[in-house]
Amino acid sequence: MSPHIEFWFDLSSNYSHLSAQRIDAEAARRGVRVSWLPFLLGPLFAAQGWNTSPFVLQQAKGAYVWRDMERRAARHGLAFRRPSEFPRPATLPMRVAAAHLDAPWMPSFCRALMLENFVHDRGVDGPEPSQAVLRALGIDPAPVLAHAESPDGRAVLRRLTGEAQARGVFGAPSFFVGTEMYWGDDRLDDALDDAARPAAAT
C-alpha cells in the first residue's frame, strides 16, 4: 500500500483552513497521497447539544482561538484574517466538493473558498462564490452545481458526514492514517509522519 492520509475538513472550520493550504505540499514532500473528504461539523455539534461552534459557545476559548490562529498562520507563512462572521455557512460549496470527490480541481476549489472566508472575509455560500472559483479554475460551473444540488450529489455529503461521525470524528480538521485518527491542524505533521513511516512487517 502506498502511503496515504485522509483529510476530513469543513470549509467553515478555521483550523481546517490552515491544514488545507499546506497539506498537499507537506504530503508531497513525504510521498504521501491525500484524500480530501468534506463533512459537515454542524450535525456532529448538534449531537452534543450545541447549536453552533464551541468557539462561539465558550467565550474564553473563542477569544483565545483567534489569537492562536494568527500565531499559527504566521508560523506556517499563511495568510489569515479573522472573519467578521463565524462560522460562515458553506453548504453549497461543501456539496460541490463532496459530489466531486475525484475531480482534480476539488482541492484547489476548497482552498480558494477558504481564502475567501479566512483571508478576504467574504461569504462562500450560495452559487456565486462557487461559480467564480470554478470559472477561475477553467471549469464550467453549470453542470458542477447541477450535480452538487441533485439528490445523488447531496447524498454524498450526508454519507460522508455520517461516516465521519461513525468513525469517531468530533472536530475538524481530522486525519486518518489507516484506523489511526489525528485531530487538529497541530497534529497534521504527526499524521503525515505516521503515514510516511514504512509499515512494520506482519
Next chain:
Amino acid sequence: MSPHIEFWFDLSSNYSHLSAQRIDAEAARRGVRVSWLPFLLGPLFAAQGWNTSPFVLQQAKGAYVWRDMERRAARHGLAFRRPSEFPRPATLPMRVAAAHLDAPWMPSFCRALMLENFVHDRGVDGPEPSQAVLRALGIDPAPVLAHAESPDGRAVLRRLTGEAQARGVFGAPSFFVGTEMYWGDDRLDDALDDAARPAAAT
C-alpha cells in the same frame, strides 16, 4: 527582564502531566525561567455548566484523548498509562503546591504526584501520597501539610484559580509569556520560543 514563562496546571490534568515532566528541561535549554502556578480546573468547568472534564462529557473526544496521550508521551519519551479513574481528585496536593509556590521542591513534588496518577495509576488525594512524596524529597511533611490546610494556605489556591479565570484561562496546561496566552501541551514549545525571543526595542 529575563526570559520568563508562567506554567498554569492542574495535577488532575493529563496534558498538564506531559508539560510538567519536560518544561523545566526545555526552559533551561532556552534560558527561560519557569513559574509553576497550580489552579483548579473544576470551578472553570463548572462556570461552563460542566460537572466534570469535557473528556468525560464528550464521548468521542474522550476516546480520542487517551490514544493521543499515548502518542504524545511516546513522542517526548515520557511514561504514561491511562488512569483507571479520571479525573482524579487532587485537592490536598494542589493546596500543598499553591501554599508553597516558592519552595524549591514544589515542581518535583508535582511531577512525582503526576507520575503516581498518570503512570502508576494510583490516587493522589488525601495526606498519604503527599506525605510519601515529601519524605522522598527529604522534606518533613507535617508543617507543609499543616500550612497547606490552614485558612491562609487554602486561600492561595482559591486566589490562583480566580486569577486564571480572570485572565482567560479555560483549560490546562496554559502558559503565559507576558500577556500572551498559550493553551495545551502542544503549544509549550511555541510558548518557550516566544519567551526566549529577544524583546523588540520600544
